[in-house]
Amino acid sequence: MSNEKKKKPCLKEQATYSHGHHQSVVSSHARRTVHDSAAFLAPHIQPTAHILDIGCGPGSITADFAALVPEGRVVGVDAVASVLDQARSLARDRGLANIEFAAVDANALPYPDAAFDVVYCHQVLQHVKDPVGILREMRRVAKPGCGFALASGGEPNAGRVLPAWARRAGFAPADTQVTVTSWCYTGERARQWGDMWAERAVKSGFATMVKEKGLGTEEDLQAVSRAWTEWAKQEDLFFNVPSTEILYRVPPVSANPA
Known part of the structure; x- marks a missing residue:
């Protein structure tokens, strides 16, 4: 049975990003880096990794990922197409050829099962209608045995419930690492x-x-x-912003008995 037949239909995103995409918002997003937003993940990234960055915005973290995987590929997706123009411009300015961007609804990722070595999102889940559903989609497109499904949330209420969301999405606690870091300026x-x-x-x-x-x-x-x-x-x-982080390794698929 194909992945398309097995996959349950997902609703389109029903929530609206309340801050919008005024330059005052996008400029702050564009300051984010792997160092301050994905330090918990960076040691696990291999130079050949295929990475999906969900809710990439203007693409600063996505571009950093691309620099870390010279033999791999990075896909940055966001529900708002207009902000991706800035992401593409940044990638061109940094001379990154192993990166692409697409307007995508994270509730129904247009990718097959086990398509990525790393699936990442940052400051996304607190803004969506169904965070558990999006976590399930992240898990679905991450490779078993070597894939990571990752999420971090900078909003305090979401940070407190992120481990519970992950458990409801099928992230086994034994395979889930929860950490907390902060931006402190x-x-x-x-x-x-x-x-x-x-x-x-x-x-x-x-x-x-x-x-x-x-x-x-x-x-x-x-x-x-x-x-x-x-x-x-x-x-x-x-100025301090706390961030709860989940690092999850998708368990390997068990071999079928002979």
């Missing part, structure tokens, strides 16, 4: 976060959502923006 790097949030509070999709849902007014958002601006002027800045 002071000085100019923290100031950049403050300035970014000051702009995001009034110009991004977050601002639109707050007003449409009656959660706040334009005056409220302006006050939030001013607070971030004032915070960013302080001398003793400290």
Whole structure:
């Protein structure tokens, strides 16, 4: 029986990324690297690996993966096609020929079973309608015996339940490693976060959502923006983002008895 016949139909993504893709949002995504967002994974990557990066955004982590696998291949996918133009531009600027990007719904990945050595997503699961379903899809397209299905979430509530989501998606606890790291910034790097949030509070999709849902007014958002601006002027800045990470090795397929 083919993979297509065995695979259950998946719903399209029903959630909307509330922050949107204003430049204030995308620019912060573009600062992410393998060093700060996938250090838990990097030691396991082989130079021949075939990697899938789900929710790749502007592609900075994806490009770092491509540099780590000169004999392999990296596919970056995102539900929003427009942000992938920036990802492709970055790959061209870095001279990376072993990388490609596609607009894809992670609820129904258009790839066969066991297609990738590494399947990765970062700051995605807290924004989707069915995180458990997406984790199942990640597991499906990862190779048994050598494949890794990985996820990390920077939103505290999602981080607390990530291991439970993974268990519901079929990730055996014995094969699952859970770690927690954090982005910790002071000085100019923290100031950049403050300035970014000051702009995001009034110009991004977050601002639109707050007003449409009656959660706040334009005056409220302006006050939030001013607070971030004032915070960013302080001398003793400290900005910390915790991240829960899952590293999962797909178990090898058991041999059928003779």
